[in-house]
Amino acid sequence: MIVERANKLRDMAPLLSVNNLEVVFPLRSGAVSAIRDVSFELAKGERLGIVGESGAGKSVTAFAILNLLSKPGYLAGGSVRFAGNNLATLNEESLRRIRGNQISMIFQDPMMTLNPVLTIGAQMSESLRAHRAISRRQARRIALEKLQAVQIPSAETRLAQYPHELSGGMRQRVVIAIALLSDPQIIIADEPTTALDVTIQAEILQLLLRLCNDFAVGLILITHDLGVVSAVTQRILVMYAGRIVERGRTEEVIRRPLHPYTQGLLAALPEQTLPGQRLQQIPGSMPSLQEIPAGCSFHPRCQYAQAICSQASPELSAKGARAAACHFPLNPAR
Amino acid sequence: MQPTDPRTLLTLRDLHKEFDISGGLLNQLSFARGKLRRNRATVKAINGVSLDIVPGEALCLVGESGCGKTTVGRTIMGLLSPTRGTVHYQHRRIDHLRRAARLPYRKKMQMIFQNPYASLNPRKSVAKTLLEPAEFHFPEISAAARRQKVAEVMQAVGVEAAWGTRFPHEFSGGQRQRISIARALMVDPEFIVADEPVSALDVSIQAQVLNLLKQAAEERGLTYLFITHDLSVVEHFGTRVAVMYLGRICELGTCREVFSSPRHPYTRALLSAIPKVGRGSSRHSVHHKPNLKLKGEVPTPIHLPSGCVFHARCAHATDICTARIPPLQTTASGVQVACHAVAQQRI
Numbered sequence: 001m002i003v004e005r006a007n008k009l010r011d012m013a014p015l016l017s018v019n020n021l022e023v024v025f026p027l028r029s030g031a032v033s034a035i036r037d038v039s040f041e042l043a044k045g046e047r048l049g050i051v052g053e054s055g056a057g058k059s060v061t062a063f064a065i066l067n068l069l070s071k072p073g074y075l076a077g078g079s080v081r082f083a084g085n086n087l088a089t090l091n092e093e094s095l096r097r098i099r100g101n102q103i104s105m106i107f108q109d110p111m112m113t114l115n116p117v118l119t120i121g122a123q124m125s126e127s128l129r130a131h132r133a134i135s136r137r138q139a140r141r142i143a144l145e146k147l148q149a150v151q152i153p154s155a156e157t158r159l160a161q162y163p164h165e166l167s168g169g170m171r172q173r174v175v176i177a178i179a180l181l182s183d184p185q186i187i188i189a190d191e192p193t194t195a196l197d198v199t200i201q202a203e204i205l206q207l208l209l210r211l212c213n214d215f216a217v218g219l220i221l222i223t224h225d226l227g228v229v230s231a232v233t234q235r236i237l238v239m240y241a242g243r244i245v246e247r248g249r250t251e252e253v254i255r256r257p258l259h260p261y262t263q264g265l266l267a268a269l270p271e272q273t274l275p276g277q278r279l280q281q282i283p284g285s286m287p288s289l290q291e292i293p294a295g296c297s298f299h300p301r302c303q304y305a306q307a308i309c310s311q312a313s314p315e316l317s318a319k320g321a322r323a324a325a326c327h328f329p330l331n332p333a334r
Numbered sequence: 335m336q337p338t339d340p341r342t343l344l345t346l347r348d349l350h351k352e353f354d355i356s357g358g359l360l361n362q363l364s365f366a367r368g369k370l371r372r373n374r375a376t377v378k379a380i381n382g383v384s385l386d387i388v389p390g391e392a393l394c395l396v397g398e399s400g401c402g403k404t405t406v407g408r409t410i411m412g413l414l415s416p417t418r419g420t421v422h423y424q425h426r427r428i429d430h431l432r433r434a435a436r437l438p439y440r441k442k443m444q445m446i447f448q449n450p451y452a453s454l455n456p457r458k459s460v461a462k463t464l465l466e467p468a469e470f471h472f473p474e475i476s477a478a479a480r481r482q483k484v485a486e487v488m489q490a491v492g493v494e495a496a497w498g499t500r501f502p503h504e505f506s507g508g509q510r511q512r513i514s515i516a517r518a519l520m521v522d523p524e525f526i527v528a529d530e531p532v533s534a535l536d537v538s539i540q541a542q543v544l545n546l547l548k549q550a551a552e553e554r555g556l557t558y559l560f561i562t563h564d565l566s567v568v569e570h571f572g573t574r575v576a577v578m579y580l581g582r583i584c585e586l587g588t589c590r591e592v593f594s595s596p597r598h599p600y601t602r603a604l605l606s607a608i609p610k611v612g613r614g615s616s617r618h619s620v621h622h623k624p625n626l627k628l629k630g631e632v633p634t635p636i637h638l639p640s641g642c643v644f645h646a647r648c649a650h651a652t653d654i655c656t657a658r659i660p661p662l663q664t665t666a667s668g669v670q671v672a673c674h675a676v677a678q679q680r681i
């Protein structure tokens with residue numbers, strides 16, 4: 001009985017739990033925090049989206065989870081719980097065993113994964129054999145299978161080619177194939193389909209969906225494409241200037257955004273404007289990390305801002321599935 | 335062959351580009367049935383592309399990943415030399431020019447590269463990256479005027495002045511993309527090949543950058559070959575659109591015509607696959623599927639199909655489609671389509 005309950009509890013415990021992450025970059029002009037107070041959980045098989053403008057801190061969040069920040073950047077606070085470990089304090093050796101194995105990352109820049117002087121086949125087999133004792137033949141077979149899964153035509157020939165001989169979208173798909181090699185429990189995908197046309201994008205998204213449904217893989221999908229998040233994810237986090245400003249079920253966030261920033265993002269979609277007309281933009285631009293305004297960091301761009309918005313920073317409630325960090329949320333639940 | 339329109343800025347005629355991928359001599363040799371054989375393999379990236387681009391237009395080039403879009407762009411810029419065919423700029427042939435003779439065109443023609451990570455020099459600060467082309471191409475203007483110009487361009491693409499002292503790796507993906515757009519605009523070019531220039535940008539900055547590029551076209555007659563896979567961007571930004579498939583153009587026409595009544599079966603499949611943000615109830619689907627799914631193997635430019643390159647995946651293919659290459663033909667609406675079924679008025 002007790003064992004059963006413990007099992008059940010373990011199944012319900014989140015796969016990944018990120019708490020109050022803060023990342024600091026010491027720049028020549030002084031230290032800046034690129035993300036602050038970032039907290040969220042990911043359950044088994046869950047598909048979570050992170051959206052937000054360029055520079056909002058999406059990639060930095062992903063790097064921070066895997067403790068992969070480029071020097072001199074560092075984790076200034078918070079924890080990342082995964083499989084009984086805190087990745088924020090784990091030693092490099094153990095981290096390496098988790099990265100690319102239990103947690104796979106699809107980087108925004110394909111060349112973070114790809115080695116320009118190795119053929120695609122060589123790097124795939126190297127990556128497989130680093131974590132598993134298998135023969136070259138087996139490695140080649142698995143590599144081929146994954147390349148076909150991501151719709152790479154002439155996969156056999158491509159194994160013998162170098163990254164620079166592939167088109168932009170092929171390179172991106174090879175990186176996805178490499179991320180799938182180890183049958184990970186969590187996939188963090190940072191803009192995985194930006195270079196892909198809609199037909200191949202649809203196939204890749206289907207593939208990710210299947211992995212989540214069939215093998216309970218947890219997916220963190222980082223993208224600026226609201227069409228993609230709405231097609232794939234169950235929950236969304238909206239980031240602005242290094243903070244999470246809204247969270248909730250995907251459908252609700254898109255149908256009834258609470259935060260004026262989310263509303264602005266949705267209004268700027270090209271499909272909201274007639275062809276040929278000027279696209280709507282959120283006035284102004286995201287503040288640089290050195291000059292984040294006091295109060296709500298969105299207030300200089302916000303059409304609903306009142307006096308309090310420039311004085312007090314609105315908090316994102318820690319509890320509840322649906323929340324927004326705003327003094328005057330739109331469409332509040334009745 | 336001369337372009338029909340005398341205003342034509344850029345003309346491509348029967349452009350072909352093949353890449354040899356057989357590797358070293360040892361990799362090419364194989365031993366079968368007691369005979370030593372030498373196998374050569376080529377990627378047929380472009381297979382006969384002809385295009386006329388007129389001043390002030392934004393011609394969008396769309397098509398599946400790997401269909402040859404970037405290769406067309408790089409060939410126009412002289413970064414690759416065509417295997418066959420020609421490139422003319424303002425009625426002068428430029429594809430065979432040597433480096434020195436090419437120089438004047440480096441200011442007139444600029445390219446925004448697909449990968450903003452690889453195209454910026456990691457050892458140069460942003461200010462240096464932007465100042466250098468100005469110093470090279472405008473030696474006559476004062477240093478202060480050049481700095482002023484850098485500041486203006488930075489502001490226009492949403493690159494903050496404070497970023498000047500930082501290096502490429504210190505920026506997010508979208509920030510880097512804006513820096514490379516700024517670099518292309520620095521020298522006041524006449525023509526820009528923009529290879530997926532907004533794909534890493536979120537919608538609000540995408541809107542800002544597209545509006546800016548559009549404004550430059552209206553005010554200065556800047557002309558674009560705009561490579562993208564994002565069809566909603568094409569619909570907004572493009573004047574004409576060329577749909578490519580396996581290194582050939584299968585449909586070419588004004589954006590309005592092509593989007594409202596696509597003719598080529600591939601164009602139809604492409605347009606039906608656009609994921610939309612589901613605000614209206616029917617469009618929201620977690621299990622997004624393209625309506626018109628393409629059947630069959632993803633084809634490859636290594637073994638180019640005979641006849642129409644699309645035939646293996648086409649629902650309307652007949653015998654003629656596997657036998658003969660369909661030429662681009664002008665239809666009643668003025669759109670050019672390369673399809674036997676359309677020519678025979680079957681679809």
Ligand SMILES: Nc1ncnc2c1ncn2[C@@H]1O[C@H](COP(=O)(O)OP(=O)(O)OP(=O)(O)O)[C@@H](O)[C@H]1O
Nearest residue numbers: 025034054055056057058059060504505506507508
């Ligand atoms: N190594 C670094 N040094 C200094 N600042 C950095 C560094 N890496 C990122 N930043 C800054 O941190 C902020 C967040 O960057 P991040 O890459 O997370 O953005 P993003 O949300 O992924 O944006 P995009 O959609 O453009 O990729 C940006 O302002 C960026 O300039």
Ligand SMILES: Nc1ncnc2c1ncn2[C@@H]1O[C@H](COP(=O)(O)OP(=O)(O)OP(=O)(O)O)[C@@H](O)[C@H]1O
Nearest residue numbers: 165166167168169353379399400401402403404405
């Ligand atoms: N240097 C090269 N050596 C060998 N093959 C190459 C080279 N450059 C491109 N190719 C091949 O040419 C074909 C067309 O590539 P290209 O980069 O033009 O595609 P694309 O349409 O831009 O695709 P994407 O949308 O994925 O960027 C691909 O099969 C690619 O592998």
Ligand code: SF4
Nearest residue numbers: 296299302309326327
């Ligand atoms: S807190 Fe105020 S300024 Fe910030 S988004 Fe809400 S209304 Fe706008």
Ligand SMILES: [Mg+2]
Nearest residue numbers: 059108506507
């Ligand atoms: Mg990023």
Ligand SMILES: [Mg+2]
Nearest residue numbers: 167168404448
């Ligand atoms: Mg390309």
